[in-house]
Amino acid sequence: MTDPTHTPEDDRALAGELALRLLSPEDERAARAREASDPAFAAEVQAWNAHLAAFAAEVRSVEPSGAVWARLQAVIAPVANDNGRVGFWRSWAIGSTGLLAASLVAVAVLIARPAPTPVVEQPQAPAGGVTRVATLTLSEGGGQAMILAYDTVTGNLFIAADSSMASAQGVPHLWLVKPEGGVQLVGAIAGEGVSRQSLSAALASQAGTATAVAVSLEAPGHTPAADKPDGPVVASGELQQL
Amino acid sequence: MGLMLTRDELAVALVQAGQGDRSAFRTVYEATSAKLFGVCLRILPDRQTAEDVLQDTYVTVWRKAATFDASRASPITWLVTIARNRSIDRLRSAAPMRNAAPVEDAHDLADAGPLASDTVEQADEAARLNGCLETLEDKARAVIRTAFFEGATYDELAKRENVPLGTMKSWIRRGLMRLRSCLEA
Structure with missing residues (x-):
């Protein structure tokens, strides 16, 4: 494919193969x-997509479920228009950022100190990152299901499940909705009360970019x-940024 | 449902959705979700998976609608391409268990439905595509259709047709080049 002798015809065929999704995983990458x-190659792919999409006229339309x-x-x-909820989060955040503010003051004091004293102590307050929050609503009925907060620096996740989740049949599992689409499993979560957990580094970076969170109910003992x-x-x- | 929009109306709604207009997004969904769900169902094995992928598709549509350029792509092309690619991604990320129906059967299946085009423009484009497909050899026509409707790779098509990979590639490449020159003639 890096052959410099390839012709425009080859490119056009390759663009068609890519649009049709014929290629092996390596070739596709x-x-x-x-x-x-x-x-120019991207335009070829787009031209093929336009031609091939006409096949869709033959596809019978099927109504998806309302879910x-x-x-x-x-x-x-x-979420910003959700009267009350954002207010709740802001006040919650102010409580937790009190610690952050304290650590910032400590840093400011260290900087303001003129002498080149070695920094002898790190502020003890946890260094807070961006806090991301979500209010999860039930797929059926739209009632509040749980609230979640996530600190992008520490990887700490805080979940407060509503009583509406407690009666659910199955084990609740938390999922991140990725910005490019698709979901990533975080793991089983408590279906009631308040819980805290720490995400692994790999999950933490995904949680920092995820656009939404979702909860599925899985059969006991089953990991999807x-x-x-x-x-x-x-x-x-x-997921919203505070 | 089945909200009917012209291509231009759909393009306008998609552009508005790209500006964060939720009701325009709902219009796009109502006008196109049944068609896109049909596309997902053709590629994916069950309704539940197809609904998951349909949801992913519209999440992508919502996030990327701002990149839709009505002067460069038709809205239905843009949407169908996302739905089909997402379905194929899901199919390939799942276990390699595939229904290995011979291409002939799949071909029958593809022809089974009535030709239900949603707009006049689409009907024209479909007629042109089919007219050009008619100029291909039977084998090439059948495997190109299977590749589109089921998301089958070269490798899978070669196995199903029981021909060497190189043979399958040359059938399809030749078919594609001929198809393209016919379509743009």
Whole structure:
């Protein structure tokens, strides 16, 4: 594919193979990289997509269940207009940022000190990062299911489940909705009360960029694949930055 | 449901959704979700998975609608491409268990539905695509259709048709080049 003798015809065929998704995983990766860096090639892929999309005229339309729109609504919902909830989070955040403010004062004092004294002590307060919060609502009925807060620096996750979750059949599992689409399993969570956990480094970085969170109910003892819940998605909510 | 929009109306709604307009996004969903769900169902093995992927598809549509350029792509092309690619990604991320129906059966399946085009423009484009497909050899036509409707790779198509990989590649490449020159003639 890096053969300098390739012709425009070869490119056009390759673009068609990429659009149709015929290529092996390795070849597809190479072709996608090419698409990302070569506008002429990207235009070829787009031209093929346009031609091939006409096949969709033959596809019979099928109405999806109403649950799809309900979940989508949860993902795109503007939490800022949710009277009360944001206020709650702000006051909660002020409480926790009190510690952060204290540590910032400590840093300011150290900086202001003129003498080149070695820094003898680190502030004890946890260094807070950006706090991300979500209010999860039930897929059915739209009632509040749980609230979640996540600190991007420490990887600490805080969850307060509503009583509405306690009666659920199955073990609640938390999922991150990735910005490019798709989901990533975080793990089983407590279905009631307040719980805290620390995310692994790999999960922590994903949690920092995730756009929403969702909860599925899985059969007891069953762990679903990391990218797809097996049980129903019962609650979801958009992640907001405080 | 089945909200009917012209291509231009759909393009406008998609652009507005890209500006954060939720009701425009709902319009896009209502006008296109049944079609896109049909696309997902063709590629994925069960309804639950197809609904998951449909949801992912519209999350992507919501996030990327701002990048939709009505002067460069038709809205339905843009949407179908996302739904089909997401479905294929999901199919390939799952276990390599595939229904290995011979291409002939799949071909019958593809023809089973009535030609239900949503707009006049789409019907025109579909007629042109099918007209050009008619100019290909039977084998090439059948495997190109299977590749589109089921998301099958070269490798899978070669195995299903019981021909060497190189043979499959040359059938399809030749078919694609011919198709393209016909479509743009």
